[in-house]
Amino acid sequence: MKDAKSVPVHVAIIMDGNGRWAQKRGLPRTEGHRAGVKTVKKIVKTASDNGIKYLTLYAFSTENWKRSKEEVNFLLNLFAEVLKDYLNELRDNNVKLKFIGDIQGLPYFLRKVLEYSENATKKDTGLVLNIAINYGGRREIVQAVKRICREKIRDINEENFSDYLYTAGQPDPDIIIRTSGEMRLSNFLLYQSSYSELFFTDTLWPDFTEEEFLKIIEEFGKRKRKFGGV
Numbered sequence: 079m080k081d082a083k084s085v086p087v088h089v090a091i092i093m094d095g096n097g098r099w100a101q102k103r104g105l106p107r108t109e110g111h112r113a114g115v116k117t118v119k120k121i122v123k124t125a126s127d128n129g130i131k132y133l134t135l136y137a138f139s140t141e142n143w144k145r146s147k148e149e150v151n152f153l154l155n156l157f158a159e160v161l162k163d164y165l166n167e168l169r170d171n172n173v174k175l176k177f178i179g180d181i182q183g184l185p186y187f188l189r190k191v192l193e194y195s196e197n198a199t200k201k202d203t204g205l206v207l208n209i210a211i212n213y214g215g216r217r218e219i220v221q222a223v224k225r226i227c228r229e230k231i232r233d234i235n236e237e238n239f240s241d242y243l244y245t246a247g248q249p250d251p252d253i254i255i256r257t258s259g260e261m262r263l264s265n266f267l268l269y270q271s272s273y274s275e276l277f278f279t280d281t282l283w284p285d286f287t288e289e290e291f292l293k294i295i296e297e298f299g300k301r302k303r304k305f306g307g308v
């Protein structure tokens with residue numbers, strides 16, 4: 079990238095609009111999710127090639143169980159299938175995988191795949207790719223509080239509270255991007271997003287390109303972050 083100063087350390091993305099992308103083409107919603115996977119692969123490569131250290135992708139929320147059984151099952155199977163055939167490419171690119179969310183609440187077959195892929199990439203030193211599956215910001219905070227109570231930890235402050243979140247040890251996202259024109263966080267990274275720069279685009283996730291991604295990164299470089307100062 080031209081101006082190394084402006085490269086964000088952590089980028090998080092709410093990958094939205096797969097269903098509408100399919101609907102527009104008269105296809106079942108599931109085809110939108112398949113098309114979305116292609117965008118994921120492109121964006122992971124772009125992030126990795128451009129020196130971004132952390133990329134967090136919102137794949138399935140704690141609220142997404144409200145969808146039809148067919149769609150939910152399709153998504154859970156798709157995650158397992160894609161991870162299996164994508165793993166070698168991730169390793170070739172030195173990408174370290176981490177799954178964030180209420181993983182215990184996922185079916186056994188998927189948990190096994192997540193565990194295996196996380197393990198297989200644990201020594202990788204390149205991009206850290208967080209995939210948020212069965213993720214909810216509120217659940218994450220509640221789980222952190224429960225653990226703090228259980229372990230009877232007394233000296234809790236704003237910094238070390240982060241150590242009890244799924245993203246422990248990682249910097250907060252510099253940028254949060256949401257595709258598909260919706261302007262909300264939908265329970266994503268509620269604690270971590272307090273000073274994130276927000277970017278919204280009307281582009282549906284399957285249509286999101288490397289060019290648009292890089293344009294957002296460039297735009298980020300022009301924003302003046304103040305963190306409450308002057």
Ligand code: IPE
Pocket residue numbers: 093094095096097098099137138139142153258
């Ligand atoms: C985002 O696309 C993917 C997931 C939430 C799994 P959607 O499926 O929400 O697509 P729209 O919002 O219905 O278009």
Ligand code: IPE
Pocket residue numbers: 092093094095136137138139142260262264
């Ligand atoms: C947010 O998208 C969750 C993911 C992208 C995984 P949703 O499509 O579920 O969000 P809402 O329902 O429009 O707020």
Ligand code: MG
Pocket residue numbers: 094095096
């Ligand atoms: Mg949506």
